[in-house]
Amino acid sequence: xxxxxxxxxxxxxxxxxxxxxxxxxxxxxxxxxxxxxxxxxxxxxxxxxxxxxxxxxxxxxxxxxxxxxxxxxxxxxxxxxxxxxxxxxxxxxxxxxxxxxxxxxxxxxxxxxxxxxxxxxxxxxx
Numbered sequence: 001x002x003x004x005x006x007x008x009x010x011x012x013x014x015x016x017x018x019x020x021x022x023x024x025x026x027x028x029x030x031x032x033x034x035x036x037x038x039x040x041x042x043x044x045x046x047x048x049x050x051x052x053x054x055x056x057x058x059x060x061x062x063x064x065x066x067x068x069x070x071x072x073x074x075x076x077x078x079x080x081x082x083x084x085x086x087x088x089x090x091x092x093x094x095x096x097x098x099x100x101x102x103x104x105x106x107x108x109x110x111x112x113x114x115x116x117x118x119x120x121x122x123x124x125x126x
Contacts, residue, residue: 026092026108028071031084035067035094043096043104050074051091054082061096 027034033050037043046058046067054074061067071089074082092108 025106026094028089031071033069033071035061037061037063037065039063041098046094046096048094050082050089
């Protein structure tokens with residue numbers, strides 16, 4: 001009985017430590033992109049690309065800092081804005097420079113959707 005009383009608080013402490021999943025550095029929530037720098041280094045010259053040709057830049061994201069950007073502020077080279085209600089997001093990536101000059105690149109992983117996901121596993125040539 002004493003062993004059970006000792007194990008219960010120990011198991012509770014272990015479960016509490018494992019309870020929170022890690023935060024994704026690039027999170028999409030509706031029309032909002034949230035970038036979270038969980039590292040101990042500042043990210044400088046931040047360039048965020050949506051579908052390869054829509055972009056937003058930020059001078060820096062401090063260590064443990066957060067940047068929130070509405071998706072409709074992303075613009076292409078000729079000024080065309082990303083339209084969240086009419087365009088699909090296929091690719092999202094961030095490039096930045098660390099304080100020591102090394103490059104940083106983050107790419108958001110997407111689940112396959114639409115026909116690409118539905119037809120996966122079917123043979124045939126493309």
